[in-house]
Amino acid sequence: MARNEQLIRQHKLLQLLEISRFGRTLDELRDELVADLGLTTLHERTVRRDLEALQAAGFDIQNETLQRGKVYRLGQNTKGVHEIGISATELIALSIGRELLFPLMGTQYWRGIETFWNKVQETVPNGVFDHYSKFRKALYVFGAPSKSYEQHAGILKTINRAIEHHRVVEIEYESIGKPASTRRIEPYALAVYQSSIYVIAAAPEIKDPTQKLRNWKLDRFRHATALDEYFKPDENIDLPKYLGSSIGIFSGDNPTMVKIRLGARSAAYVREDPWHPEQTLKPETDESTILTVPASHPRELLPKVLSLGADAEVLEPAEFREAISQSVQAMAKTYTNN
Structure with a gap:
């Protein structure tokens, strides 16, 4: 074997x-x-x-x-066998990471996090734990979505098994606004993005190798069965590159560089909290800056641009500008009618 x-x-x-x-x-x-x-x-x-x-x-x-x-x-x-030394600072960092992963509650990952956390608490010296407890009271972690994948634990186990053995999986998948449909996928990996789990899998019916890979949100899985069919992973797929090429979960090998004009206030926000490691900010005037950022789909850019209001204008490409324009017009119509 x-x-x-x-x-x-x-x-x-x-x-x-x-x-x-x-x-x-x-x-x-x-x-x-x-x-x-x-x-x-x-x-x-x-x-x-x-x-x-x-x-x-x-x-x-x-x-x-x-x-x-x-x-x-x-x-x-x-x-x-696992005994390690740990400082109060490391314990604080570990506890913060644990709280950020609350959405994984109910999965085997969370059980691993909890058993490890319990072992750490049992083995650290009292002085270290007292020091940790004192400083941890002054540090709060919040803002993560109130969700759990406990009901998807069985599906997640099936997906993990299929990833390990390169097995084709038959799923019942229900996209938002569409009826559930039965699909076959070839799972490569899992990704956690903004507290949600996504299955990175190829759709066998799509022949274009640059378009086969999709990100399937675990929340929308209604059923999953690992079939007695196997697939050969594509050696040309570079998952880190695929997942890191865009600002959101709409990944791809060839992202589009989008130019956005930002006012001074919005430019300061984006400089503080970058949208992507490869973004650039180029001053245009004293009051405006051009943001250039990679994106794979207008939908991932939409909430970020709208959050800046009239202080952000998508310049190009035309497809992205039109998508934002349509959303703004629809919103204006809604508020005007009311």
């Missing part, structure tokens, strides 16, 4: 043992591995060898014979 599949299996074994209060038998571990990883078969001997490999790596995996058979569990000395 491929080395990466062995590592995935052993990592899942550790996860199962970590959450097991009373331990697991080989049968139970095998059945859960088959279910969680989408395997067709798995021999007990393979699970036993994985446990032995983890023990050899330093994990304190203990076993005892009970009425239901030989049971395996993580021993207390396992904590020593």
Whole structure:
């Protein structure tokens, strides 16, 4: 079996043992591995060898014979394998990151965050934790959307499994304003953008390689089934480049450079809180500045431009200017009619 599949299996074994209060038998571990990883078969001997490999790596995996058979569990000395020193400043940074990830609540990622956070609190010296508690009371994190992916935990597990094994997934997807439809996707990765999870996946029916990749919002998945069909990942796909090429979630290999005239006040805002790492701000007059920023779709630019009101004007390209113009005219009509 491929080395990466062995590592995935052993990592899942550790996860199962970590959450097991009373331990697991080989049968139970095998059945859960088959279910969680989408395997067709798995021999007990393979699970036993994985446990032995983890023990050899330093994990304190203990076993005892009970009425239901030989049971395996993580021993207390396992904590020593992960033991690290942590300062109050690092603890503050970790707690802030944890709160920023609240939208992941209900997913396996959140369970990992919580178990790690609990271990850290148990192992840090009292003096360090007291120092952390004192300063943490003066720092607040807010503004994240009040959402949770708990109801999508099963779908997320299916998607993760498909990403690992390059399996085609059949989904029921409901875009806003459209009826749910059944689609097939080839998932490559997950992305978290503004507290929402997106599945980065190719649409097999699209033949143009530059247009195949799509960002599917997990909130809109109604069902997902990993099929017994496999796909070969496109080696030419550069996910970091794809995701970082635009100012929002509408990604693409060839973003459009958009020019926007900003008033002095808006230019100051955009200088303080940049829209994109590659944006440029070029003074035009004492009262105006030209912002040039990459974007893949007018819709991702719309809320940012509208938030600046009349102090921002899209100059080019014409497609983006027209999209903003239509929205402004529709808004004006709504307010005029009322």
